[in-house]
Amino acid sequence: QLQLQESGPGLVKPSETLSLTCTVSGGSFSSSSYYWGWIRQPPGKGLEWIGSFYYGGSTYYNPSLKSRVIISVDTSKNQLSLKLTSVTAADTAVYYCARLRRGWYGFDYWGQGTLVTVSS
């Protein structure tokens, strides 16, 4: 059974870099059938796609965040990572990692999410 678990600091200071890791168990980044993505949800608000990684190394980013986001994979550790630079209070959210199915391009497995608060 595929499992995804997000981890990282729960508090980040304004202007600093938010760094999160998603550890995947029961699955692999080397399959051409899947992408791997990050989604976030500000408190009380809706879902926002941040970006996706495809096994060949291709990345796709939300245009509104593209200048500040890097998504990468460490296959030796089976981890997906997210870096978001120059954060502000507007980046406070629950951050989810999820598997994205190629074809119908939907998220079929999700991590439980981790809350990141941006505050000094």
Next chain:
Amino acid sequence: QSVLTQPPSVSGAPGQRVTISCTGSSSNIGAGYDVNWYQQLPGTAPKLLIYDDTNRPSGVPDRFSGSKSGTSASLAITGLQGEDEADYYCQSYDSSLNALFGGGTKLTVL
């Protein structure tokens, strides 16, 4: 503002049927790209409810169904139950493989 438009809220009594609409454009739903639906219970991660417009993952009751026409899609829930009270999100994508979410709809079971 979300690229996909959903009503902020819908409600229905137990046993009734409700529908949630998701309106996009010729750049996403209208271009034929698949629509997926998610259910998010309070305090939990979203769960895939409908994929590829009309398909249910294993374990999702057949009370839930999806449809699509033109630039819009709909989620229908029949035989409404108290446990269906949740937030529902539609999702599609565009030609650049940007994933697009609707703003979400809060379902209240009266």
